Amino acid sequence: MYRYVCKTMLRRLFLSKKVSYQARLFSGNFRYLEVLNNENNVAIVTMKRAPVNTLNSELLSEISSVLTNLDETKCSGMVLTSFSDKVFSSGLDFNEMYESRPATIRTLVSTILEVIIKLYGSPFPTVAVITGHAPSGGCVLSLCCEYRIMVQNFQIGLNVVKLGYSTPLSIVQLMVNTIGHRNAELALTSGRLFTTNEALRVGLIDEIAKDRASAFDKANDFLNQFKVIPPIARHFTKQSMRRALLQDVSINGKIYVEDFVSLISRPKVQELIAAYMANMKNKKKNSN
Numbered sequence: 001m002y003r004y005v006c007k008t009m010l011r012r013l014f015l016s017k018k019v020s021y022q023a024r025l026f027s028g029n030f031r032y033l034e035v036l037n038n039e040n041n042v043a044i045v046t047m048k049r050a051p052v053n054t055l056n057s058e059l060l061s062e063i064s065s066v067l068t069n070l071d072e073t074k075c076s077g078m079v080l081t082s083f084s085d086k087v088f089s090s091g092l093d094f095n096e097m098y099e100s101r102p103a104t105i106r107t108l109v110s111t112i113l114e115v116i117i118k119l120y121g122s123p124f125p126t127v128a129v130i131t132g133h134a135p136s137g138g139c140v141l142s143l144c145c146e147y148r149i150m151v152q153n154f155q156i157g158l159n160v161v162k163l164g165y166s167t168p169l170s171i172v173q174l175m176v177n178t179i180g181h182r183n184a185e186l187a188l189t190s191g192r193l194f195t196t197n198e199a200l201r202v203g204l205i206d207e208i209a210k211d212r213a214s215a216f217d218k219a220n221d222f223l224n225q226f227k228v229i230p231p232i233a234r235h236f237t238k239q240s241m242r243r244a245l246l247q248d249v250s251i252n253g254k255i256y257v258e259d260f261v262s263l264i265s266r267p268k269v270q271e272l273i274a275a276y277m278a279n280m281k282n283k284k285k286n287s288n
């Protein structure tokens with residue numbers, strides 16, 4: 001009898017461990033992401049592709065899967081952030097754009113498009129906690145969120161024009177919707193990166209935080225206000241605000257992707273990407 005009780009207790013203990021292990025598996029399943037749920041059912045999605053969260057197809061497809069999962073599990077909100085206290089994301093991975101087969105570039109671009117559609121159109125409220133630099137693709141991810149809180153002394157913006165290709169129309173629209181036509185035109189045509197203070201002044205971010213912890217406090221304050229708002233009413237209102245852009249990308253997305261692939265594949269653009277990458281390496285060598 002004693003042996004039976006011990007065995008049953010051990011089995012229960014094992015099962016309970018297994019359950020809590022499975023609960024953690026959602027975060028453990030990803031190579032480049034950590035996903036944790038807080039007590040308010042808010043998902044904290046942390047990009048952790050060291051060193052600078054460069055957006056390759058794998059990281060983007062993990063973000064895409066998480067967004068589907070959060071939609072299905074009816075989370076109350078999402079915070080998108082970075083493991084790094086220096087870089088939120090360094091944008092699309094040059095290694096998948098430089099001297100790559102069109103199919104590789106196509107996968108990269110289609111996957112970021114998938115993320116844009118899911119993140120921008122998500123039914124739950126979304127906040128970007130920007131703990132470091134957010135150039136290009138990093139800025140795009142934050143623009144798809146509803147609210148941006150950025151830590152002091154970093155840079156954010158869309159500098160793609162400097163790489164020799166134009167900003168895709170929907171991305172232009174994201175910027176226009178956020179900082180207005182005049183500011184967007186000036187910023188996009190010059191590839192301007194804004195400091196945290198400048199970004200607040202122009203409306204590219206909503207709040208400045210002194211550090212990661214205070215950025216999370218501000219994100220919680222933003223999300224808490226929705227506790228008293230019926231989610232369905234909130235969701236439909238968000239959809240109405242975002243419908244035009246979402247409809248455009250779902251109708252024309254494939255065309256935008258193909259345009260972007262052929263733009264990136266042009267010899268002149270490839271040359272500029274190579275020079276840009278070499279410049280990054282030189283800067284690093286000289287600073288060491």
Ligand SMILES: CCCCCCCCCCC/C=C/C(=O)SCCNC(=O)CCNC(=O)[C@H](O)C(C)(C)COP(=O)(O)OP(=O)(O)OC[C@H]1O[C@@H](n2cnc3c(N)ncnc32)[C@H](O)[C@@H]1OP(=O)(O)O
Nearest residue numbers: 054090091092093094095133135136137168170256280284
């Ligand atoms: C709806 C429309 C449908 C169409 C869909 C199209 C969607 C398009 C989206 C918009 C277009 C976006 C384009 C891009 O994102 S292109 C990428 C542009 N990115 C940049 O210009 C930033 C480049 N990086 C930096 O400026 C710095 O790295 C940064 C300031 C971010 C950090 O500086 P830090 O000094 O901390 O780090 P390092 O520069 O030493 O970098 C560390 C290593 O990482 C490598 N690195 C950095 N960025 C990239 C990158 N984007 N791709 C590949 N590799 C990168 C860097 O070379 C270092 O490598 P090593 O350690 O090997 O030297």
